[in-house]
Amino acid sequence: xxxxxxxxxxxxxxxxxxxxxxxxxxxxxxxxxxxxxxxxxxxxxxxxxxxxxxxxxxxxxxxxxxxxxxxxxxxxxxxxxxxxxxxxxxxxxxxxxxxxxxxxxxxxxxxxxxxxxxxxxxxxxxxxxxxxxxxxxxxxxxxxxxxxxxxxxxxxxxxxxxxxxxxxxxxxxxxxxxxxxxxxxxxxxxxxxxxxxxxxxxxxxxxxxxxxxxxxxxxxxxxxxxxxxxxxxxxxxxxxxxxxxxxxxxxxxxxxxxxxxxxxxxxxxxxxxxxxxxxxxxxxxxxxxxxxxxxxxxxxxxxxxxxxxxxxxxxxxxxxxxxxxxxxxxxxxxxxxxxxxxxxxxxxxxxxxxxxxxxxxxxxxxxxxxxxxxxxxxxxxxxxxxxxxxxxxxxxxxxxxxxxxxxxxxxxxxxxxxxxxxxxxxxxxxxxxxxxxxxxxxxxxxxxxxxxxxxxxxxxxxxxxxxxxxxxxxxxxxxxxxxxxxxxxxxxxxxxxxxxxxxxxxxxxxxxxxxxxxxxxxxxxxxxxxxxxxxxxxxxx
Amino acid sequence: xxxxxxxxxxxxxxxxxxxxxxxxxxxxxxxxxxxxxxxxxxxxxxxxxxxxxxxxxxxxxxxxxxxxxxxxxxxxxxxxxxxxxxxxxxxxxxxxxxxxxxxxxxxxxxxxxxxxxxxxxxxxxxxxxxxxxxxxxxxxxxxxxxxxxxxxxxxxxxxxxxxxxxxxxxxxxxxxxxxxxxxxxxxxxxxxxxxxxxxxxxxxxxxxxxxxxxxxxxxxxxxxxxxxxxxxxxxxxxxxxxxxxxxxxxxxxxxxxxxxxxxxxxxxxxxxxxxxxxxxxxxxxxxxxxxxxxxxxxxxxxxxxxxxxxxxxxxxxx
Numbered sequence: 035x036x037x038x039x040x041x042x043x044x045x046x047x048x049x050x051x052x053x054x055x056x057x058x059x060x061x062x063x064x065x066x067x068x069x070x071x072x073x074x075x076x077x078x079x080x081x082x083x084x085x086x087x088x089x090x091x092x093x094x095x096x097x098x099x100x101x102x103x104x105x106x107x108x109x110x111x112x113x114x115x116x117x118x119x120x121x122x123x124x125x126x127x128x129x130x131x132x133x134x135x136x137x138x139x140x141x142x143x144x145x146x147x148x149x150x151x152x153x154x155x156x157x158x159x160x161x162x163x164x165x166x167x168x169x170x171x172x173x174x175x176x177x178x179x180x181x182x183x184x185x186x187x188x189x190x191x192x193x194x195x196x197x198x199x200x201x202x203x204x205x206x207x208x209x210x211x212x213x214x215x216x217x218x219x220x221x222x223x224x225x226x227x228x229x230x231x232x233x234x235x236x237x238x239x240x241x242x243x244x245x246x247x248x249x250x251x252x253x254x255x256x257x258x259x260x261x262x263x264x265x266x267x268x269x270x271x272x273x274x275x276x277x278x279x280x281x282x283x284x285x286x287x288x289x290x291x292x293x294x295x296x297x298x299x300x301x302x303x304x305x306x307x308x309x310x311x312x313x314x315x316x317x318x319x320x321x322x323x324x325x326x327x328x329x330x331x332x333x334x335x336x337x338x339x340x341x342x343x344x345x346x347x348x349x350x351x352x353x354x355x356x357x358x359x360x361x362x363x364x365x366x367x368x369x370x371x372x373x374x375x376x377x378x379x380x381x382x383x384x385x386x387x388x389x390x391x392x393x394x395x396x397x398x399x400x401x402x403x404x405x406x407x408x409x410x411x412x413x414x415x416x417x418x419x420x421x422x423x424x425x426x427x428x429x430x431x432x433x434x435x436x437x438x439x440x441x442x443x444x445x446x447x448x449x450x451x452x453x454x455x456x457x458x459x460x461x462x463x464x465x466x467x468x469x470x471x472x473x474x475x476x477x478x479x480x481x482x483x484x485x486x487x488x489x490x491x492x493x494x495x496x497x498x499x500x501x502x503x504x505x506x507x508x509x510x511x512x513x514x515x516x517x518x519x520x521x522x523x524x525x526x527x528x529x530x531x532x533x534x535x536x537x538x539x540x541x542x543x544x545x546x547x548x549x550x551x552x553x554x555x556x557x558x559x560x561x562x563x564x565x566x567x568x569x570x571x572x573x574x575x
Numbered sequence: 576x577x578x579x580x581x582x583x584x585x586x587x588x589x590x591x592x593x594x595x596x597x598x599x600x601x602x603x604x605x606x607x608x609x610x611x612x613x614x615x616x617x618x619x620x621x622x623x624x625x626x627x628x629x630x631x632x633x634x635x636x637x638x639x640x641x642x643x644x645x646x647x648x649x650x651x652x653x654x655x656x657x658x659x660x661x662x663x664x665x666x667x668x669x670x671x672x673x674x675x676x677x678x679x680x681x682x683x684x685x686x687x688x689x690x691x692x693x694x695x696x697x698x699x700x701x702x703x704x705x706x707x708x709x710x711x712x713x714x715x716x717x718x719x720x721x722x723x724x725x726x727x728x729x730x731x732x733x734x735x736x737x738x739x740x741x742x743x744x745x746x747x748x749x750x751x752x753x754x755x756x757x758x759x760x761x762x763x764x765x766x767x768x769x770x771x772x773x774x775x776x777x778x779x780x781x782x783x784x785x786x787x788x789x790x791x792x793x794x795x796x797x798x799x800x801x802x803x804x805x806x807x808x809x810x811x812x813x814x815x816x817x818x819x820x821x822x823x824x825x826x827x828x829x830x831x832x833x834x835x836x837x838x839x840x841x842x843x844x845x846x847x848x849x850x851x852x853x854x855x856x857x858x859x860x861x862x863x864x865x866x867x868x869x870x871x872x873x874x875x876x877x878x879x880x881x882x883x884x885x886x887x888x889x890x891x892x893x
Contacts, residue, residue, distance in 0.1 A: 392815025421699035514865035557886030
């Protein structure tokens with residue numbers, strides 16, 4: 035570049051003057067043009083001066099153009115040299131300024147980096163200190179902690195929850211039940227459910243063991259959910275298995291309410307119909323269940339004696355098994371509404387217990403009311419021994435339909451509607467146990483339903499449920515002559531509110547119960563005042 | 576590995592084949608389904624007429640009983656007899672029944688101690704005897720129960736049957752009017768009947784209640800009429816009768832009658848089904864009034880007064 039630089043008059047190249055060449059050319063051209071113009075003007079001026087001089091009378095000699103040119107050239111070169119020197123000076127100054135600013139920036143950066151480094155070191159030291167303290171605390175806790183629980187395999191989950199109640203019932207009185215000898219007072223604290231379980235979930239199998247403790251009928255601890263399953267898993271994460279075979283003690287797969295987890299229900303207990311037809315919710319048996327896309331199915335064979343049955347609970351007095359199942363759907367419509375619906379059916383065999391043999395007895399009836407045994411022929415009655423009466427079986431069945439809708443209709447939270455309908459024959463095993471082989475000699479047709487509404491409001495949940503159950507729709511069927519009213523139906527309006535957190539709930543509920551358990555002065559069935567107010571604390575893990 | 580799998584499958588198939596070839600059900604039974612139950616005997620499924628006669632010589636001679644009559648539910652009736660020759664057991668049953676009974680005969684008979692042996696046992700009769708289709712009728716049209724006896728030798732060969740027809744007495748109370756309450760669980764229910772009585776100082780409204788604590792409407796009447804026959808399962812002392820009747824032998828007084836069922840105690844049971852009837856006039860086969868229901872533990876919380884209980888039915892007589 036320098037070789038292409040502009041040459042000075044002495045034949046040497048002036049460094050850094052490359053950009054001056056066109057400038058110089060322009061300047062020279064300008065000067066020439068100016069020279070010509072100035073010459074012309076000078077000529078004009080000189081002619082004018084001549085005219086003036088002529089007028090004055092004396093004429094000056096004309097300047098030498100070459101000298102003028104040389105002079106201009108010298109001035110130009112001098113200016114150029116001065117400009118070059120100034121440029122060099124500015125360049126040098128600029129370079130110095132840049133170097134100074136770079137140095138200053140470098141120093142600033144180093145200062146900031148040093149400060150940051152110090153700050154990080156302090157932070158690291160703080161974290162290390164906290165870590166050391168936490169480690170020390172953990173070491174101390176481990177030293178004082180009980181022995182750790184180890185599972186024999188991976189995938190084991192430990193879970194549990196407690197539902198502790200305080201309840202008040204309108205029918206409570208400080209007396210004993212003549213039938214059972216148990217207190218009639220129900221205003222009390224009780225542990226309704228205390229569950230502890232362990233579950234394992236493998237790719238092709240599942241297992242579960244759950245125990246239940248409660249004080250409903252005094253302190254009790256019992257086995258409640260024991261399942262061993264083999265499965266073909268679903269394709270997607272969270273999808274139900276395509277098919278799963280289970281054997282053990284599990285919830286009766288009828289409808290939606292009976293197999294529902296007790297922690298998912300807002301209301302304290304299941305509806306009256308569910309408690310009558312499927313008391314205790316659990317029964318022993320085997321089932322095949324699964325789902326594909328939105329379809330859900332389950333088919334089960336069970337003993338037919340649920341854990342809450344009035345007799346032979348957990349046993350099986352006959353060889354025949356109950357066959358039951360449910361087919362339903364479970365889906366989300368337009369990403370807004372969750373839908374669960376299904377139909378259920380059951381066919382089983384009930385057991386009519388025979389009568390044990392008895393021995394001969396003698397009874398005294400004081401027919402003349404004198405308090406004395408003085409008329410043996412009329413006051414003494416002998417009852418001969420009686421042979422045993424054989425037991426027998428009877429057929430029972432039930433149908434059910436269930437629907438659950440849930441959607442977030444407002445900013446408050448989810449709104450839910452649940453309804454279920456039961457229709458059964460000789461299936462009641464708890465509230466009014468059906469026994470068509472007994473002395474009544476006819477079938478008991480049961481019918482029940484419920485409708486529940488609930489609304490989430492932030493961390494709170496409120497709901498109302500109406501349920502109805504009639505254990506014997508034909509209670510007058512065997513009446514001859516003038517039948518008397520013998521309605522045996524139950525209905526309940528339950529209003530509940532709950533405060534919900536991820537680890538527990540606090541629930542209050544008021545039940546307005548209507549029944550026909552009372553007797554009016556004319557001997558007719560009437561309502562036994564039995565409203566209830568229940569407070570529940572629930573904690574789970 | 577393949578060989579082991581083959582052995583395993585063969586063993587499985589053999590086990591299943593053996594299993595299916597066996598008689599799964601036991602030949603013996605509790606005998607509760609049969610009309611007879613014999614103390615010390617072993618019930619065998621099937622009719623006593625089923626085994627063929629393979630020992631023509633084996634015979635059985637039933638001994639006469641103190642009372643030939645039987646009734647439904649009769650328990651502890653003494654039955655005995657002699658088997659021989661060379662038989663050491665007796666089969667007892669009703670032809671066509673669900674089961675028959677094998678009774679050992681091991682006591683040498685005094686008349687022929689070498690080849691004849693005697694047996695003696697207690698027989699009970701099913702409470703369902705009165706409803707059995709196996710009952711026969713005698714020449715007077717009265718029901719009889721044909722009890723078959725067969726001698727069985729030590730090899731299990733049966734001899735010919737000897738049939739003894741026992742007269743059956745159906746245990747139904749009789750009277751000009753009978754109001755009954757029955758139930759089928761071991762509970763203490765009480766029959767309460769309000770009956771019309773002559774107006775008196777004791778009964779100014781002309782009514783009185785008949786129940787366990789006042790078993791006669793008119794205690795001074797001769798003979799006492801409108802009387803409760805028995806307080807069954809009183810205080811949960813289970814007697815197995817599970818029935819109470821108020822019986823009139825004379826002409827009942829005209830008026831309004833109220834029948835109630837009082838659950839004095841369910842004796843630990845969850846519920847009790849009941850059936851109440853009223854029969855009149857004498858000899859009526861179908862009830863004039865009838866009702867049934869189920870009582871639960873809640874029903875027992877009311878004080879057992881004379882008018883306690885749930886109303887079964889009301890009627891005016893006549």
